[in-house]
Amino acid sequence: MPLTADVKAELLTVRDPRPAARVAELTTVLRFAGGLHSIAGRVAVEAELDSDRLARRIGRELVEIYGVRPELAHVQGGAGNPGSRVAVRVIDGGETLARQTGLLDQRRRPVRGLPNRLTTGSRADLAAVWRGAFLASGTLTEPGRSAALEIACPTGEAAMALVGAAHRIGIAAKAREVRGAPRVVVREGEGIRAMLTEMGARRAAQEWDQLRQRREVRAGVNRLVNFDDANLRRSAQAAVAACARVERALEILGDTVPEHLREAGELRLAHRDASLDELGHHADPPLTKDAVAGRIRRLLAMADKKAETDGVPGTESAVPGGVED
8 A cells, every 4th residue: 555655654754752752652563563472481572564664663672772682584474464574573581571561561461452651641652652553553545435544453452542542632533343353443534634643644644635635626526517417417308308298288289279378388399408587588579487487387287188188198198218307
């Protein structure tokens, strides 16, 4: 997804100097891209990432913040993450790192969601949480009916923690399940733009918003064109139906039709595409559109009454199939 790649590339240039924000981003990446594993009876911290650049960043942060030098290895992605990926592993000192980041609680139990101190931190910490989650497992789709900023989550508890962090920033996000896998989604256009900006992808936010506005303008123009086309089709169908009924009325009534009604009917047939107002201007002397409409209405009613008396098809029978009266 080009948009997703662009956002991640920009986020990788964001480096918040505040220690708490760096810890929030790093811990969230580790939680959303992998988590804790048991290797040879020892607790290991592992994250599978979709780029060498992100893996190097995480490795550097682990060294600088916790003094831990991880292993980096290329692995084949699974069904949900096809293609080559880079695993960042900490085996020696993995349990200590898990405790320091909050991925293990004080009783050595894995944290199901996110450490509480991350989701109740400052606005910068909350933005770092979302930045880490997007770098680990986020996607952004193009503006439109199905536009979404979406994060694949390791657990339902992690999804709810991410939703809570978004709400504290003031952005509406929802947790949902897709084929049994928990996800967090921001769908509203302004919310997507705001979240991209909060995470630090300001250029991507501006470009996405401009694309959204262009599409909304284009959609509005298309709706107007379709509306005009629909009106034209309805007008054309109404004209065809009216002329067909008038022709049949004159045929039914023959010489018995009153002269002023005949003139109104012939006026309709002579100017098939004209509006009632335009027909009135063509009359001699000129008539109002209400007068023209009234005479045509009486002509059709008189013809339909005679047709019923004579047992013959009325004016409606002359309207072609598929044409609305």
